[in-house]
Amino acid sequence: YKFIQSPMDLGPLNLLPTTSTAAASSDFGRILFRAPAAVLRPQSPRDISMLLSFLSGSPSLSRVTVAARGAGHSIHGQAQAPDGIVVETRSLPGEMEFHHVRGGGEGRASYADVGGGVLWIELLERSLKLGLAPRSWTDYLYLTVGGTLSNAGISGQTFKHGPQISNVLQLEVVTGRGEIVECSPSKEADLFNAVLGGLGQFGIITRARILLQEAPEKVTWVRAFYDDLGAFTRDQELLVSIPDSVDYVEGFMVLNERSLHSSSIAFPASVDFSPDFGTRSSPRIYYCVEFAVHHHHGYQKQSQAAVEAISRRMSHMASQLYSVEVSYLDFLNRVRMEEVSLRSAGMWEEVHHPWLNMFVPKPGVAGFRDLLMDNVSPDSFQGLILIYPLLRDKWDTNTSVVIPDSGPTADDPVMYVVGILRSANPGPEEDGDGCSHRCLHELLRSHRRIADAAEARLGAKQYLPHHPTPARWQQHLGRRWERFADRKARFDPLRILGPGQGIFPRTAQDAAAAAAYGS
Ligand SMILES: Cc1cc2nc3c(=O)[nH]c(=O)nc-3n(C[C@H](O)[C@H](O)[C@H](O)COP(=O)(O)OP(=O)(O)OC[C@H]3O[C@@H](n4cnc5c(N)ncnc54)[C@H](O)[C@@H]3O)c2cc1C
Numbered sequence: 147y148k149f150i151q152s153p154m155d156l157g158p159l160n161l162l163p164t165t166s167t168a169a170a171s172s173d174f175g176r177i178l179f180r181a182p183a184a185v186l187r188p189q190s191p192r193d194i195s196m197l198l199s200f201l202s203g204s205p206s207l208s209r210v211t212v213a214a215r216g217a218g219h220s221i222h223g224q225a226q227a228p229d230g231i232v233v234e235t236r237s238l239p240g241e242m243e244f245h246h247v248r249g250g251g252e253g254r255a256s257y258a259d260v261g262g263g264v265l266w267i268e269l270l271e272r273s274l275k276l277g278l279a280p281r282s283w284t285d286y287l288y289l290t291v292g293g294t295l296s297n298a299g300i301s302g303q304t305f306k307h308g309p310q311i312s313n314v315l316q317l318e319v320v321t322g323r324g325e326i327v328e329c330s331p332s333k334e335a336d337l338f339n340a341v342l343g344g345l346g347q348f349g350i351i352t353r354a355r356i357l358l359q360e361a362p363e364k365v366t367w368v369r370a371f372y373d374d375l376g377a378f379t380r381d382q383e384l385l386v387s388i389p390d391s392v393d394y395v396e397g398f399m400v401l402n403e404r405s406l407h408s409s410s411i412a413f414p415a416s417v418d419f420s421p422d423f424g425t426r427s428s429p430r431i432y433y434c435v436e437f438a439v440h441h442h443h444g445y446q447k448q449s450q451a452a453v454e455a456i457s458r459r460m461s462h463m464a465s466q467l468y469s470v471e472v473s474y475l476d477f478l479n480r481v482r483m484e485e486v487s488l489r490s491a492g493m494w495e496e497v498h499h500p501w502l503n504m505f506v507p508k509p510g511v512a513g514f515r516d517l518l519m520d521n522v523s524p525d526s527f528q529g530l531i532l533i534y535p536l537l538r539d540k541w542d543t544n545t546s547v548v549i550p551d552s553g554p555t556a557d558d559p560v561m562y563v564v565g566i567l568r569s570a571n572p573g574p575e576e577d578g579d580g581c582s583h584r585c586l587h588e589l590l591r592s593h594r595r596i597a598d599a600a601e602a603r604l605g606a607k608q609y610l611p612h613h614p615t616p617a618r619w620q621q622h623l624g625r626r627w628e629r630f631a632d633r634k635a636r637f638d639p640l641r642i643l644g645p646g647q648g649i650f651p652r653t654a655q656d657a658a659a660a661a662a663y664g665s
Pocket residue numbers: 173174213214215216217218219220221224225226235262263283284285286289290291292293294296297298299300301345346347349350351352610644647
């Protein structure tokens with residue numbers, strides 16, 4: 147805030163010095179720590195509008211950038227604004243309005259209007275009281291509506307309902323010019339599409355209208371183990387081909403005892419699976435398919451029969467299928483249990499999270515697994531590797547999100563997401579589990595090698611992307627680059643928003659700094 151000459155410049159806005167809110171300099175990744183000059187805790191969209199109108203009307207303040215920060219669960223400083231202003235959206239009004247249409251029908255859906263800084267868990271808890279719930283989720287619910295809609299928001303329901311950005315009816319956005327705009331597919335559609343998956347580049351989402359459905363009472367949650375990638379993916383594809391019977395499909399790799407144990411924390415069935423993981427030079431890898439079927443009141447028997455019928459068609463390892471019934475809330479909030487366990491071991495906020503997520507065209511899945519295994523030691527890997535299928539036709543190509551191009555080698559309706567969700571404990575390496583600064587940078591380099599090779603050889607694209615230079619961003623966006631840059635020029639012409647992404651540096655100095663951080 148030192149660059150604002152007079153407090154009158156920003157009227158009643160109260161910019162806080164960074165020292166009073168260190169969170170704005172950090173995120174879940176614990177890899178980059180870049181302090182803003184000030185933090186704004188907006189009480190209304192008007193506060194954000196006032197800030198952005200002031201900055202966009204003062205080109206002389208050419209260095210001042212602004213980043214929206216939701217729950218700060220980014221990995222690579224995407225919600226940071228070095229020397230700029232961080233807008234903490236959690237302070238926006240949290241009230242929610244529900245529109246409940248009983249029976250539904252074409253064009254008549256239930257929805258909720260919620261603030262951009264609301265957490266998905268808050269929306270779930272409120273909507274369940276009305277017997278309703280959003281249709282599409284992320285695995286972890288302590289993320290903000292604005293934060294996940296700026297990326298895509300994916301989980302095991304995405305094959306059926308599309309990502310969260312395909313389940314939004316309307317947004318209120320404050321553009322980089324400071325205008326407050328209500329937008330939807332039929333009104334200011336270009337802004338609506340720009341902001342969805344827009345990585346915080348075009349505007350700050352202050353309100354969103356989220357599609358709801360009748361909430362199920364319970365869920366049958368099933369896990370089955372495999373020792374063969376082909377059988378694993380074939381069963382996942384079987385499950386996503388029957389969306390009338392199946393409500394959720396995910397899966398993960400089982401690399402060692404530790405990954406087997408940590409993935410079981412939230413799954414309340416007693417699992418009797420103790421496979422031979424081979425040796426360091428000749429490791430054996432396993433896979434786990436996870437699916438769920440909802441139970442609505444009075445239809446429990448039909449749901450159980452559906453699970454049995456589906457299970458009979460699957461090709462998992464003999465007797466390695468486990469199923470359990472849980473409440474819908476416990477099912478959706480399952481990662482919270484893992485969080486509580488990791489927090490108690492000092493392994494949540496205290497550790498680095500060098501994560502890499504990629505969308506991989508279906509023909510490239512085995513190649514991606516091989517690439518991964520060339521760069522990962524299964525016996526010492528800490529974390530989780532998710533693999534599950536998504537269906538291309540559930541993604542709206544008018545939005546800003548980037549998925550692999552379909553083409554002669556990738557025109558299959560199925561693509562996969564692979565999430566390498568690694569933890570790296572900053573403790574001393576002599577302890578066996580520790581990962582020093584040098585080790586962390588080696589992990590980041592190995593992820594970059596994987597991402598580069600997967601992009602070049604398999605046509606994969608990063609999800610929750612991170613690229614070291616604007617040129618690499620252009621490559622990532624590919625044929626979408628021109629539209630993305632055109633939208634930037636219209637909605638944020640002074641390139642004020644989203645500096646932490648490093649897509650549109652304002653000066654050569656910013657570009658050099660971004661490249662140094664990214665390397
Ligand atoms: C434990 C964990 C589990 C996760 N699981 C999943 C998962 O299953 N599926 C999935 O899709 N993702 C998942 N994510 C990733 C998560 O969706 C993204 O990191 C998301 O950005 C986090 O939301 P946030 O509120 O923390 O956003 P932040 O990290 O605060 O911000 C992310 C980006 O969005 C921008 N932004 C934030 N709020 C707004 C707004 N209101 N308007 C415009 N731009 C905004 C920021 O400037 C930044 O560029 C997970 C992350 C963690 C840490």
